[in-house]
Amino acid sequence: MRASDLFYETFSAIHANRGRSLLTVLGIVIGIAAVISMTALIDGVKASLVGELGLDQSRTVMITCYVGRxxxxxxxxALEEGLSDQYxxxxxxxxxxxxxxxxxxxxxxxxxxxxxxxxxxxxxxxxxxxxxxxxxxxxxxxxxxxxxxxxxxxxxxxxxxxxxxxxxxxxxxxxxxxxxxxxxxxxxxxxxxxxxxxxxxxxxxxxxxxxxxxEGEDMDSIAATTEAYLRRYFNVPDDAVTDGTSSSQYYISVMTMASILQQLDSTMAAFQLLMGAVAGVSLVVGGIGIMNMMLTNVTERIREIGLRKALGARRSDITLQFLLESVMLCLIGGVIGILLGYGSASVLAAVASSSSMMDGMQVTPVITPTAVVLATGICVGIGVLFGFYPAWRASRLDPVESLRYQ
Structure with a gap:
């Protein structure tokens, strides 16, 4: 079967059942919208925090030192002179x-x-x-x-x-x-x-x-070198605890903005993972809906499948036809979900920016190409995963029995 014929048949089948198709992809729409909106909002909050806290100054080192005076x-x-090769x-x-x-x-x-x-x-x-x-x-x-x-x-x-x-x-x-x-x-x-x-x-x-x-210095190395220099400069014993606990007489803290940014990345990644898990439930439900619709389509089109096979269609042609239909349903749901997700993220960002807790910080949702590619890949994956069995079942139908089916 030619690719043009395959796509024509796919879109014709979807258009013939457009109402049912739209309801079927609702789970996909909700899941993708959740993924996109949460990813865009979290990336927007992160970008605002980076600007707010000066975290884009990755070469900055914050030093706090209490040594009894x-x-x-x-x-x-003295510190600047002793570490002039790094700062x-x-x-x-x-x-x-x-x-x-x-x-x-x-x-x-x-x-x-x-x-x-x-x-x-x-x-x-x-x-x-x-x-x-x-x-x-x-x-x-x-x-x-x-x-x-x-x-x-x-x-x-x-x-x-x-x-x-x-x-x-x-x-x-x-x-x-x-x-x-x-x-x-x-x-x-x-x-x-x-x-x-x-x-x-x-x-x-x-x-x-x-x-x-x-510029170009390793920030972890600088933090370690700076702390070691402070210990020598203030004659802090090698075995002295300097972490600010009750057992420590001294307190020395060397924190780089790069390390704070890494912690922020870890925190935001945890939020994204949690939101992804929640959205995943909706995607699974949507995938089950896709499978249910495709099985219904196979049942409704048994005579059509038998006729195609009688005219020379191979099993691979039947499998590809129904598999492409499943993938297209998911991609349509994905496109709607991406648009809805960005709109939702914009609304949530406006609400967050106007809240008293976020006073002074403007949040702008950020949609990265990676998020769009990921959403597209998820849609294709769901279409293949949940559409394969109905497509395989359709390809295994006996053409004689299919033509006699009422």
Whole structure:
């Protein structure tokens, strides 16, 4: 049988029973829609988290160290010098907090004193204005980059309205030079590190250290080398526990953004596996419906099968005809499911973006070619798996008995 004739017969059979065909593929539609919508939504959430948390900064290393005394800028400089072959730079940050007012409204700020390199390492960007400059950092200028949430509290007119304005923080006036992008975590405002030490914290203590690895470096190796260097630098005994448990006197944590991204991938993969299992149940039910319809089709077309065989059709022709019909039913259901799944993902993403729990994070569904290919492959597989027995049964019918069938 020619391929054109085979496809013509297939589509003619489906069109002749279009109502029953549509109801039969409903399980396939629901299953594929679930797979596509959950995959698109999970990939969208992951992409938003990557942008939100700065996880695209895969060369970033977060260092926390408690060794019985405060870290200082001298310690950070020594660390940068000792590991200069692996890092582009290492910078320290100082944490502070306080209430800021513009004379009309008040906002509680979470503040970090930083060097300009910090923004490169963490991927923090300004949605309005600019970030702290090198000149401001070197002289300890009284400037501040507000987080978006605090800026909205102080200047509801929008982030641009905050630029150039003065707010009172502690005993000093600060000029707003920028506003960061909205943050899911609540937001952090930034001042120069020297400014934080002189006017907010009153000490030279460094609370966290951030490093930016050289391009091409192995991040696991850098983490191990950095921890070993810290142990030597602070004279931590080789057998000392540093994991922060009750048995440890010291605490040293070296975490790379690359490792956090791997953990995020594992978590998202677990969600996708769970959603895939749920969708799989619907696909199996849909496959059983396909088999039931194909068996019904075989019964209804016994005389037609007998006539085809009497005219010279081979068993392989009959098998291929009914198998292709099963696959086509599944592919039609798959196409509808993909479209429905993307629409559902868009609705779910809009709901998630507007919820209070996701404040500041915009979720956009992401449909990858891999997901589409996977959905198509699943449809073909179901069509072959559940359509093979009806097709095999049809090919084994006796032509004489089939022609006598009423």
């Amino acid at each position: 405060d870290l200082t800028s001298d310690d950070v400089d 582009d730079f290492i910078t320290g940050t100082a944490y502070a907090s306080g209430d800021a007012t513009n004379g009309v409204a008040t906002a509680s700020l979470s503040i970090q004193g930083v060097e300009p390199e910090y923004f490169q390492a963490t991927g923090v960007k300004a949605s309005a204005g600019r970030l702290v400059s090198e000149g401001e950092a070197s002289v300890g200028a009284r400037v501040i980059v507000l987080d978006r949430q605090s800026a909205d509290q102080l200047w509801p007119q929008g982030p641009d309205a905050a630029l150039g304005q003065t707010l009172r923080l502690g005993n000093d006036d600060f000029t707003v030079v920028g506003v960061t992008e909205a943050s899911l975590s609540g937001g952090t405002s930034y001042v120069p590190l020297k400014t934080a030490e002189a006017r907010l914290t009153g000490s030279s203590a460094i609370t966290h250290v951030v490093g930016f690895a050289r």
